Amino acid sequence: MAVSNAIGSNVFDILLCLGLPWFIKTAITEPGSVIPVESRGLTYSTISLFSTVIFLIVATHLNGWKLDKKYGIILLIWYLIFMIFASLYELNVFGYLNPPECPSPY
Template identity: 55%
Template structure:
């Protein structure tokens, strides 16, 4: 729950700023803000685990009960690459067509991540929190 609120708390202001600068005709600034926000979110998710293993209890690893973490991280990196390719094909212009493409990419990413985490796709059975 905390990671979801952290991601939403950092992404919503970045989205608003990206929309504002895109309306001013600065599409390159909006794109760099979008990609920078995604990279920041991915890097900051590992910070609590680093602090736990480096300073709090260096002798024990942090157990992460997520079977889809590697899949989700790789999917995020692929979605950033697809975003750059789609923007390049669109002539580095942000318009409704690119916005629709980005929305579709996000829906596909979120759907695949949820299905993988739930064990519906892939070879990962669903595990409970205590196991």
């Protein structure tokens, strides 16, 4: 159940929580419009998420489809690595991936 929840919640978030508002805007409210995404790091984040899902499935298979302490520690380490790389992407360590913040004082 935990593994299916970890994968299923991300799928739900991306397909419904992002897809539905974007569909409403481009199909109903403003037909033919586009949604600008202001992040060049989106490609790297998507690749990281797909590699995490693949790693999760492979690690579960190699562990005999059992959730134990060793498996939990491996997943925690993988999560820390993912969070470090996601933070470094957002901080533009790997190049200029994100636009600067708004200069407004508000």
